[in-house]
Amino acid sequence: MKIDSIVNGIVLDHIAAGNSLRIYKFLNLDDLECSVAVIRNCRSKKYGKKDVIKIDSIIDMNLDVLGYIDPNITVNIIRDGKIAEKKHLELPERLVNVIKCHNPRCITSIEQEVDHIFKLTDRENIIYRCAYCETKSDKEEIW
Amino acid sequence: MKHLMDINDLTLSQIDQLIATANDIIADKDKYKDVCKGKKLATLFFEPSTRTRLSFEAAMIELGGSILGFSEAQSSSAAKGESVTDTVQTVGCYADIIAMRHPKEGAPLAASKRTTVPIINAGDGGHSHPTQTLADILTIHREKGRLSNMTVGVCGDLKFGRTVHSLINALSRYQGNKYVCISPTELVIPDYVKANILEKNKIEYIETTDMEEYMPSLDILYMTRVQRERFFNEADYVRLKDSYILTPDKLKSAKPDLSIMHPLPRVNEISVKVDDDPRACYFKQVVNGKYMRMALILMLLGIEVK
Numbered sequence: 501m502k503i504d505s506i507v508n509g510i511v512l513d514h515i516a517a518g519n520s521l522r523i524y525k526f527l528n529l530d531d532l533e534c535s536v537a538v539i540r541n542c543r544s545k546k547y548g549k550k551d552v553i554k555i556d557s558i559i560d561m562n563l564d565v566l567g568y569i570d571p572n573i574t575v576n577i578i579r580d581g582k583i584a585e586k587k588h589l590e591l592p593e594r595l596v597n598v599i600k601c602h603n604p605r606c607i608t609s610i611e612q613e614v615d616h617i618f619k620l621t622d623r624e625n626i627i628y629r630c631a632y633c634e635t636k637s638d639k640e641e642i643w
Numbered sequence: 644m645k646h647l648m649d650i651n652d653l654t655l656s657q658i659d660q661l662i663a664t665a666n667d668i669i670a671d672k673d674k675y676k677d678v679c680k681g682k683k684l685a686t687l688f689f690e691p692s693t694r695t696r697l698s699f700e701a702a703m704i705e706l707g708g709s710i711l712g713f714s715e716a717q718s719s720s721a722a723k724g725e726s727v728t729d730t731v732q733t734v735g736c737y738a739d740i741i742a743m744r745h746p747k748e749g750a751p752l753a754a755s756k757r758t759t760v761p762i763i764n765a766g767d768g769g770h771s772h773p774t775q776t777l778a779d780i781l782t783i784h785r786e787k788g789r790l791s792n793m794t795v796g797v798c799g800d801l802k803f804g805r806t807v808h809s810l811i812n813a814l815s816r817y818q819g820n821k822y823v824c825i826s827p828t829e830l831v832i833p834d835y836v837k838a839n840i841l842e843k844n845k846i847e848y849i850e851t852t853d854m855e856e857y858m859p860s861l862d863i864l865y866m867t868r869v870q871r872e873r874f875f876n877e878a879d880y881v882r883l884k885d886s887y888i889l890t891p892d893k894l895k896s897a898k899p900d901l902s903i904m905h906p907l908p909r910v911n912e913i914s915v916k917v918d919d920d921p922r923a924c925y926f927k928q929v930v931n932g933k934y935m936r937m938a939l940i941l942m943l944l945g946i947e948v949k
């Protein structure tokens with residue numbers, strides 16, 4: 501399979517195998533006009549298998565979403581065909597409007613304009629809790 | 644600290660300061676009678692409450708301040724569909740400090756982001772009720788002379804009882820406290836309280852269904868109500884309900900200096916015959932709650948009384 505190299509764009513590398521389509525969806529990459537390549541199950545020295553996404557344009561990206569879904573992802577910014585910047589993600593301390601609180605007793609269930617804020621309360625077990633009601637996050641609740 | 648949303652918003656030294664101020668108010672009420680003259684407390688109660696609202700209002704009146712507000716959502720613009728945050732932002736233009744109760748969890752926190760006046764969480768659904776915990780802490784401090792090295796029995800509905808979770812949370816910050824958690828198996832303490840507070844801080848605790856077995860070891864017995872609607876079937880409720888009713892008989896083996904506490908209102912979980920026992924502290928909690936709220940209002944308004 502041949503995919504053209506990127507001149508100016510972004511490569512999301514070391515995505516856990518199978519996670520690329522979720523990330524494609526959460527970053528709304530289907531709204532982009534430029535070429536986007538989703539490569540699944542590449543060989544990886546580090547993880548055995550990995551997914552990669554190549555975006556043929558430098559776009560603004562919500563790194564908090566990426567860090568939350570998969571903190572092992574590496575974000576490579578490509579300029580003039582070379583890696584100009586390499587960002588290693590980590591679990592964000594705070595997520596704003598990334599996860600939706602599903603607790604019907606939470607104020608966010610009735611107040612339209614209130615930001616949905618989650619805080620990292622347990623780094624080891626990757627547990628985020630709603631800042632308002634302390635309900636545990638559910639990864640399926642991502643906007 | 645600008646607002647009080649949760650007991651953990653307070654540092655231990657701030658709790659010490661509140662206890663000291665409350666004790667000073669109790670010792671010399673006259674000294675505090677005009678210190679909030681010209682200040683207004685708004686009590687915004689989007690759901691009914693007797694004790695907490697009146698306690699806040701009495702606290703502000705005894706400090707020489709004034710009160711305004713509403714006691715149910717139907718008598719506010721919420722009935723017209725106004726958002727909570729808009730209501731609070733509006734009231735913030737009239738009042739110097741706001742005590743707010745709302746059935747939705749986190750409502751006071753959401754409101755605090757839209758106003759410059761201090762907001763006190765006076766209860767947000769089943770989530771948090773920090774001023775009840777302050778009342779409990781002052782009561783324990785006055786009864787025991789300490790907040791550490793105690794065996795604390797918590798009894799009843801430990802699953803949904805926010806006052807119990809909050810008290811365990813607060814007392815776990817002091818050295819040497821251990822817990823006896825007495826409840827039906829349906830209403831045991833939630834896993835996150837065990838994991839995030841007890842086990843994380845390596846605090847000793849026992850879970851049991853038997854109140855009488857552990858009675859002799861307790862320094863404090865904090866009772867809560869076992870509600871019929873929490874049970875999956877009526878038979879279990881009928882089988883268990885009397886096990887968690889405190890009677891003079893069950894107190895025979897208790898320490899002579901046990902403190903019997905309850906956040907109130909009670910239904911039948913403490914027999915009225917216990918009320919005359921000198922170890923009963925639950926009405927002292929009500930009084931102490933008012934003094935702690937006075938101390939808190941002063942702290943949040945930045946008023947120092949020499």
